[in-house]
Amino acid sequence: MSTPSAAAIGPLVDDARVAARVAVEARQDAAFRVVLLAAAAFVLLVLGAAAASMLWGGRDAFATFGWKFLVSDQWDAVGHQFGAFVPIYGTLVSSAIAMVIAIPVSFGIALFLTEIAPTWMRGPVGAAIELLAGIPSIIYGMWGLFSFVPFMAEYVLPWVNRNIGQVPWIGPLFRGPPLGIGMLTAGIVLGIMVIPFISSVMRDVFRTVPVSLRESSYALGSTTWEVVWNVVLPYTRSAVVGGIFLGLGRALGETMAVTFVLGNAHQLSTSLLMPGNSIAATIANEFTEADSDIYLSSLIALGFLLFVVTFVVLAIARLMLHSLARKEGR
């Protein structure tokens, strides 16, 4: 809607002062729009600048190693041979394990808090979950190392090694020495860390489902599960996926908790019980001591690759949502 000038309004309005006032407000409205546009542009600019500066810093590594940088599992600071495969693999696998644990649990929490829990319980339990989100990640790391790792090493991992490790197809994934620290432990700790994020988004969107929709479903005789699966979830699908990818984004970039319990070993192994390394942990550990230019450039290139990985994951999420929406004819 174009801004009406005082002259245009003049004939329509008796009082000239009112016309002037309207013009002033229209100008203010236009200025407000410009400010908002600038804010959005600023965010995009910062994002682009961060990605560009990391690409610039990592140009030496990409130029020296080429495509092999992405698939090489070497990480030798003395021989100046660097490859990003082990950190990328560690980041993806630990985040995948975290999602496998966090999504069902968060869904259960959101379901419980919106459908099943008595009203007096919803406030305190909800607050307790949000408190989990406020715990600093280094505390998770310390708890993980000093309480969780010995528990895993003594009770859980030997059991996993003996029982699941012998199953034909997925056995090699779960076979290994019960060190305690490793991909599985890191994945579990990460999963616990992202539960509050995913569950609070899910709970908020579950609450936005119109009461009439839910009540009609109940009135027709649906069980609680049928209501949630067939009415609530389809209604809130895109927001739920958004919440899941919020949690995934956190898991991909998590540094301190992972470096405590993942083992920081630049070794590739099929077993989830073995230690590995992640992009964020590698950069945090080795940045201050990188004593050669190619070493520093490789670390910055790793940062750029984390950017790329997060971007690819988010793009997949958007595509998935788009195709789901299209199937529903929206």
Place this chain on the structure above:
Amino acid sequence: MKTFWTARIHGVRSLAALAAAGLLVHAASAGEITGAGSTFVYPLLSQWSADYSTANGTKINYQSIGSGGGIAQIKAATVDFGATDKPLSSDELAQSGLAQFPVVIGGVVPVVNVEGVAAGQLRLDGTTLARIYLGQITKWSDPAIAALNPGLKLGDADISVVHRSDGSGTTFNFVNYLSKVSPDWKSKVGEGTSVAWPVGVGGKGNEGVAAYVKQINNSIGYVELAYALKTGMSYTVLKNHSGNMITPGLESFEAAAASADWGSAKDFSLVITDAPGAQAWPITASVFVLVYRQPKDAARSKTAMEFFRWALEKGQPQAKALNYVALPPSLVKSIEKYWAAEIK
């Protein structure tokens, strides 16, 4: 009335003058200098700076970000001095206009977490240690370890190797020693502040390695002696260059420092691992301080050098209390001569 106010004004003026003089005096003696670098020496530097501050008023602000970080910060001139466990070569020093001198000596000790093995019970030698870290010896029951420890029951468990995940001067001294005693290690891995470890998990900092060794059964790691003693871990005994089994401690570190040939090293650029002395601990490490030869801020440089003079001449009791070895008096004299010659 006039005399009343004149007296007041005189009073206020003299009070202000006194306060200003007091502030000036305070500012002159309460300087602050900043340093960054080695985590190895951090416990001692923080004790020295606390004592120097009570004696003198000057505050030393030291950030233990690792030797590589210390070198980078002093080269960028963002701090007044850097501390590193890995000495720079004379060429590197000349290129950056830096001077280098040792301040204290400590030792790196292997620590183990094996059931039934107390501190100082396990005996190892350089070759066996290198083979464990290469992944060639994988079990505690290996004949090479049993040969060195005839009476000790070690069990059959797998050895879990722990190393540093971050680059560090402690690592540098450790792998420098392994390179000297094992040609296999030297060709396969080499030495540096960060190396491509063939096996094992990485802990962040001396504290991280100590935490991992304590948590993981049947593990072996390497930490600075103060960390091993403070956390009550089982350190091992090592066979040195002369063939004697040496227990880590101040006497064996002192023996290594005394038997090292400081005179021949320009800018004190000497790594004293695998020292020749009969009672020398094989993995002894010196900590070096880097300062500018021609500093931009002469006053701050002077304050820093006064602190180091105090530390080298009077700081021995604190060093001993924290399990470091203070430098022998002859070495302190050569360092002071070097200061007079090199640092303006």
